[in-house]
Amino acid sequence: MRISDQQVADLRNYEVNNAYDQLIQAQNTLSSGRQINAPSDNPAGTGTALSLQDELAQNTAFTATANDSQSWMQTTTNALNGVNDTLLSIRTLGVQGANGTLTADERTALANQVGQLIQQGVQAANATYNGQYVLSGQKTLTIPFTTTTSGGLTSVAYQGDSAPITRELSPGLVSQIGIPGSNALPAVFSAMSQLQSDLLGGDSAMISGDLATIDKAQGGLLLAQTSAGAITNRVTAVQGSLQNQNTTLTAQWSGIVDANFAQASVTFNERLSTYQASLTAAGKVVQSSLMDFLK
């Protein structure tokens, strides 16, 4: 093949440019720390990375839901525990009141104490999380329990509904979070009010009967507490798995998008050598021609 000087010059430019271009690409990977800087760098990898980004965003959202649900359940559990505490105190007063030797004044005093404890229990049951009542079912803006007092008798009415709060804890899985106050609590408060009424009435037998009612109501309350505990445990488990998932997803995304520095450095050095070699060759190639030998 005939070789012209222009050809040699063009080839020299092309090879040096090419080596330089490759070197710059390797440098971009190193300095940006990413092997995919644009979708065209790796379309399939970009598709996977985008799906992982969506999953990561969902993971973040579900983690927020789980944390929120955890707090909600914490408030619910505290409220139920508070009601349980007052129920136990009231039961102690009931045991005292069942003693036939008490005077009417002493029983009235006990009934007053019961009334105060009922108020205390209602206050515990009306707990709020982030401005919402946790025991009103879905009527979260309605105070769940209200008291009316007439003739020394305290009665409690439930204002909420029986629909439980639900949350989407994991994709597609909508779970019940929270215990509606209609569940167990009206029985508890009505047992309390009954005892108060019978203390004022003074019939020891009736008071003893009320203790049985209180025990039964407490059984219901215990069930509610147990299911609250179960929900809390489930939420905790979800939090754990979301945490694991987040770590895995982040690692996968990084594996696709981020540069492998060891590999990128090796590539960069290889290309640097190639570039230097092409520069050396370009500098040395045909510096002289036959013209130099014409005399």
Next chain:
Amino acid sequence: MTATFSGVNTALRGLEAEQIAMNVSGQNTANASTPGYSRQMVDLQTTDPISDPALGAAGPGQMGTGVQVASITRAHDSFVQQQVIYQNGQQSQLQTQSDTLANISQIFNEPNSTAGFGTLLSNFFTAWQGLANNPTDPSQQAVVAQRGADLAGGLNGASGSLQKMQEQNNAEIGGFVTQINTLTGQIATLNQQIAEVTAVGQQPNDLKDKQDNLVNQLSQVVGVQATYQANGTVNVSLAGSGTLVQGIQSHQLTTVPDAVQPQFTAVAFQGQPGQISVNGGSLGGAITARDQTLGGQLTTLNTLAANIASAVNNLQSTGYGSNGATGINFFVGTSAATLALNPVIAADNTNIAASSAPNEPGDGSLATKISQLQETPAAGQPTTLQDQYNAMITQLGVNGQQAQTNLTTGTLVLQQLTNQQESVSSVSLNEEASNLMRYQQAYDAATHVMSIMDQTISDMINQLGG
């Protein structure tokens, strides 16, 4: 019997021919780095022998009379030149295509887990999940409204950027048409000069080089086909769309409003009705980028925007806001450019429906359904909104990669063709030096022949006369 001085004449012709050959070598050497220069070669021929039978009959046969330069031709491969013209057109279009796709990619900034365009979509759904957790919380309502406005704003912005790029491509068309008209005018003028030179039987070498240069330049602006005529002139036509140069006549192009998209420019022949389709070159590249690459991207983006609006609105309008309002759409507008947060919601965030039933402030089930659009496709849509977005970006990547590969391949082909062309046409200084040595030696020899003849003749005259 031959004439006494005919040998001197023969030697003189040798001197003259070698002189011309050295001049041509000088021209080649001087143009060793001139772009588009084709090296020239002297075509040496023997002059006509003495053929008068009366003169030759007595001798041994026809007597040679020396040498002459029959023609000076240029080294040129017109087959490769045709391929270069085609490849130039492809290359400019591929370059525009590749650049356009790279610019589109930048709008979406993917993959990026914190600042990509896709985060607007995922943030939007995350906000709905937050609202589902606290359906009456004003701050969660505000977040949903803000993320909705952000998403709509992002789509508006992307659509605006794509339209801006379309306009930029469109604005270049007029300039390209002017360039084409200038070049075709010059080619036609050159055709006339070339025809005049060939008519008198000479080789218009440098004019032909200039012609090649002009056709090459033209082929970078628009895809053309060149047909070379026997008299050295070239006819140039747009592939399938009419003639630009026919002999000494050039047909001017002009711009007209596009028939389908009147806001854009189309190309037409001056004085002829109807626009023409143009392929290849920077002009074809600009039109393809405007109508197909950017236009197609806008269509995809508009579909995505319409799907987002309908998916969210279909659910939203069935729910109840914390103020009890129902039947209110979340988004207004149905294209990427017009999508916006419903002003009714922007004015009062409590209109955002999070509940499936009225007066159930703790019911966030509708908000949950909207956030579930992340996982489940909306009714009537084959895939989820995010999968639609991801597919759009992946396709963009595939197209971008393909354009880059085509561009790289095209560059290699052009490089190869240029190499072939230079192998034939470009000057080699070694070759010129070698030729010069040859010519110089022949010249020297011819002077020696002449001096020996001079000596011989003068000896004869002196001795016979003495």
